[in-house]
Amino acid sequence: MTPAYPKLKPSHVYGVAKVEMSLFNQRQDVKYYQVELFDLGFNSVPFSTTYRIMKVDYKERKDFEVYIRRSDLGNPLYLCTISKVVKPRSSSPLISSRICSKVMEKAK
Amino acid sequence: MKYLAIPLIALASPALAGSVDIVGNVEAKCVIQTDKSGVYGNPTASTLSTSPSDGGVLPVVRFDVAIADYYTANITHPSSFSSSPALTDSVAWTGSTSVSKTSDAGMSGYDSAKIVYDNTTVFDLTVAGSTWFSTSSTATYAASKPFTGGTYTAVVQAECIAK
Numbered sequence: 001m002t003p004a005y006p007k008l009k010p011s012h013v014y015g016v017a018k019v020e021m022s023l024f025n026q027r028q029d030v031k032y033y034q035v036e037l038f039d040l041g042f043n044s045v046p047f048s049t050t051y052r053i054m055k056v057d058y059k060e061r062k063d064f065e066v067y068i069r070r071s072d073l074g075n076p077l078y079l080c081t082i083s084k085v086v087k088p089r090s091s092s093p094l095i096s097s098r099i100c101s102k103v104m105e106k107a108k
Numbered sequence: 109m110k111y112l113a114i115p116l117i118a119l120a121s122p123a124l125a126g127s128v129d130i131v132g133n134v135e136a137k138c139v140i141q142t143d144k145s146g147v148y149g150n151p152t153a154s155t156l157s158t159s160p161s162d163g164g165v166l167p168v169v170r171f172d173v174a175i176a177d178y179y180t181a182n183i184t185h186p187s188s189f190s191s192s193p194a195l196t197d198s199v200a201w202t203g204s205t206s207v208s209k210t211s212d213a214g215m216s217g218y219d220s221a222k223i224v225y226d227n228t229t230v231f232d233l234t235v236a237g238s239t240w241f242s243t244s245s246t247a248t249y250a251a252s253k254p255f256t257g258g259t260y261t262a263v264v265q266a267e268c269i270a271k
Contacts, residue, residue: 004136004178004270026139078269087191091148091260093158093167093245094190097140102270 001081001099008073008105015070019103022063023081025056027097032084035066037077045072053084068103077103136178138268143240144168146264153254157246166242168208169266173233179268181231185245186262193258197250205229209240241266
């Protein structure tokens with residue numbers, strides 16, 4: 001998921017900022033990703049986006065926007081995409097991946 | 109004949125030669141890929157283990173970072189089954205994560221510099237390139253009871269967190 005430090009942009013809603021993200025699926029075993037927003041302690045923070053769970057085929061890129069309340073931006077936030085894994089038929093450990101970008105008032 | 113020569117001269121003119129720019133942008137990014145899916149071996153009735161000596165396969169995840177020092181890799185080995193047959197007693201879990209392969213000699217210090225807390229191992233990705241991490245996981249059923257027959261699944265969580 002890019003960028004690592006997304007730039008906050010004004011949105012069409014007062015008091016709400018938006019960030020533009022891009023997700024590229026490099027995992028052949030995963031097709032669905034969930035978008036999450038956390039504070040630095042990994043507690044959930046409210047946000048809005050078109051699809052919280054989106055289908056991204058292998059080697060496909062998907063662009064999406066996330067809307068965040070400006071009042072939540074006092075401290076940096078983690079914007080993450082989490083892979084949704086499918087239950088296998090054999091005894092095995094699954095690999096769940098989470099990639100987090102850091103959203104700050106002043107991008108790095 | 110002179111009329112035929114005019115379009116030929118025009119075609120040879122450098123003003124008609126097209127050029128297409130290719131623009132690239134290297135930015136900080138982290139990519140996680142599953143290099144090898146793990147398998148639990150069942151060396152004794154009360155043990156499930158990913159260790160190759162127990163008949164298991166270690167899961168391996170690959171982290172690619174484009175620019176150095178932007179991310180940490182946090183890998184958590186399982187502490188419960190995400191799906192299993194009904195179990196009436198507790199399960200004891202152990203596990204660890206280590207570097208199994210690197211694309212750059214500068215990553216050789218990752219294992220010695222790793223931080224372990226609870227079930228999570230944190231690696232500071234201070235060098236650009238690819239790193240492969242393997243995670244071991246062992247589940248032992250309480251009081252050496254045999255595991256109930258069925259399929260057991262647990263989740264290794266691989267996270268790439270911007271610093």
